[in-house]
Amino acid sequence: MHAELKGKRVAILAANGFEQVELTEPAQALKAAGAMVSIVSPEQSAVRAWDSTDWGTEVRVDVRLGDARASDFDALILPGGVMNPDKLRCNETALRFVRAFAESGKPIAAICHGPWTLIDAGVAEGHRLTSYHSIKTDLINAGAEWVDEEVVVDRGLVTSRKPDDLPAFNRKVIEEIAEGVHVGQAS
Numbered sequence: 031m032h033a034e035l036k037g038k039r040v041a042i043l044a045a046n047g048f049e050q051v052e053l054t055e056p057a058q059a060l061k062a063a064g065a066m067v068s069i070v071s072p073e074q075s076a077v078r079a080w081d082s083t084d085w086g087t088e089v090r091v092d093v094r095l096g097d098a099r100a101s102d103f104d105a106l107i108l109p110g111g112v113m114n115p116d117k118l119r120c121n122e123t124a125l126r127f128v129r130a131f132a133e134s135g136k137p138i139a140a141i142c143h144g145p146w147t148l149i150d151a152g153v154a155e156g157h158r159l160t161s162y163h164s165i166k167t168d169l170i171n172a173g174a175e176w177v178d179e180e181v182v183v184d185r186g187l188v189t190s191r192k193p194d195d196l197p198a199f200n201r202k203v204i205e206e207i208a209e210g211v212h213v214g215q216a217s
Contacts (some may be wrong), residue, residue, distance in 0.1 A: 034063050034064060034204065034208050035060065035063040035064040035065035035204060035207055035208060036064035036065075037064075037066075038064070038065045038066070038104040038105065038207055038208075039065070039066045039068065039102065039103045039104050039105075040060050040065045040066070040067050040068070040103060040104060040105045040106070040107060040207065041068055041070045041093070041098065041100075041102075041103040041105070041106050041107070041127075042056070042057060042067060042068070042069050042070065042106075042107040042108075042109065043070045043071070043095070043106060043107070043108055043118065043124060043127065043128070043147075044069060044070070044071050044077050044089070044109055044114055045071060045072055045073065045077065045113070045114045045117040045118050045121075045124075046073060046077055046078045046113065046114070046117070047078070047079075047080045047111050047112070047113025047114045047116075047117065048077065048079055048080065048109045048110070048111045048113075048114035049079070049080055049081075049082075049109055049110045049111035049114070049142060049193065050079035050080065050081040050082075050086040050087060051081075051193050051196065052109035052110050052111065052141050052142055052144070052193060052196070053069075053079065053089065053107075053109040054079075054087075054089075055193075055196045055200060056107050056109070056139070056141075056196070056199070056200055056203060057069075057107075059200035059203070059204065060107075060200075060203070060204065060207075063204045065104075065207065068092040068093050068103070069089055069090065069091050069092045069093070070091070070092070070093045070094075070095055070098045070127070071091045071093075071094070071095055072094070072095045072096075072117075072118075072121055072123070072124065073091055074091065074094070075090065075091055076088040076089060076090055076091055077089050077091055079111075080111045080112075080113060080114075095121070095123050095124060095127065096123060098127060099130075100127060100130035100131045100134060100136065101130075101134075103131075103136070104136060104137075104207060104210070105131075105136055105137040105138070105139070105203075105206070105207045106127075106128065106131045106136065106137070106138045106139070107138075107139050107140075107203065108128070108138065108139065108140035108141070108144035108145075108147050108148070109141060109142070109144055110140070110141050110142025110143040110144040110162065111142065111143060112143050114143070114144075115143045115144050115145075115146040115147045116143075116146065118146075118147045119146050119147050119149065119150035119151075120150075124147065124151075125147070125150055125151040125152075128147055128148065128151035128153060129151045129152060129153065132151070132153045134211065135185075135186060135211040135212045135213055135214070136186070136211060136212075137186045137187075137188065137203070137206040137207050137209075137210075137212065138153070138186065138187050138188070139187075139188035139189070139199065139202075139203045139206070140161075140187075140188070140189050141189065141190045141191075141192075141193075141195065141196070141199055142161065142162045142190070142191065142192055142193070143161065143162050143164075143165055144161070144189075145159055145161040145165060145169055145174075145189055146165055146168065148187070149168055149169065149172040149174075153187070154169055154172040154173065154174040155172055155173030155174060156173060156174070157174050157175070157184045157185070157187050158174070158175045158177060158182055158184040159174045159175070159176060159177075159182055159184065159187065159189045160176065160177050160178060160179050160180075160181070160182045160189045160190060160191050161176070161189060161191060162191055162192055163178070163191070178191070179191075180195045180198045180199075181195060181198040181199050181201075181202045183202055183206060185212045185213075185214050186206055186209075186211070186212025188202045188203050188206055
């Protein structure tokens with residue numbers, strides 16, 4: 031285990047339908063780097079993954095969304111999948127949670143459709159971001175500069191396009207969390 035994130039606490043915000051590898055692989059990478067990872071969810075005790083074309087595994091919820099506070103964490107991860115961010119972007123408690131990270135300048139990482147939640151939280155505007163290609167127009171309409179790159183970092187916001195980008199995504203997430211707070215992140 032590397033100690034570069036020792037003592038860092040990372041929240042992964044997920045609802046039912048998150049893309050399985052977009053939660054499990056970052057969680058494994060963060061733990062290997064020494065971070066303490068908590069699954070935060072509006073679900074009661076477990077949240078269910080989507081695994082490419084069908085329902086996947088269930089993951090235990092560590093902190094109910096209503097009880098979660100951004101001040102208890104050093105960073106936030108937003109996995110994609112289509113269902114997960116679509117549910118979170120309609121949940122005002124989730125949006126307040128995301129905004130609190132942005133306002134404090136703590137690193138936020140979103141992959142695939144995860145940036146949908148950034149849009150509705152009011153965090154995307156004025157940032158250079160990437161995402162799954164089908165939400166490119168949504169990000170542009172929200173005031174983001176969209177680019178087609180494996181991983182993009184802008185003032186502590188880390189974004190990637192799809193599961194194939196996970197190795198680069200995980201490296202950048204670890205790097206940004208190790209750096210800490212990023213001034214000017216909030217739009």
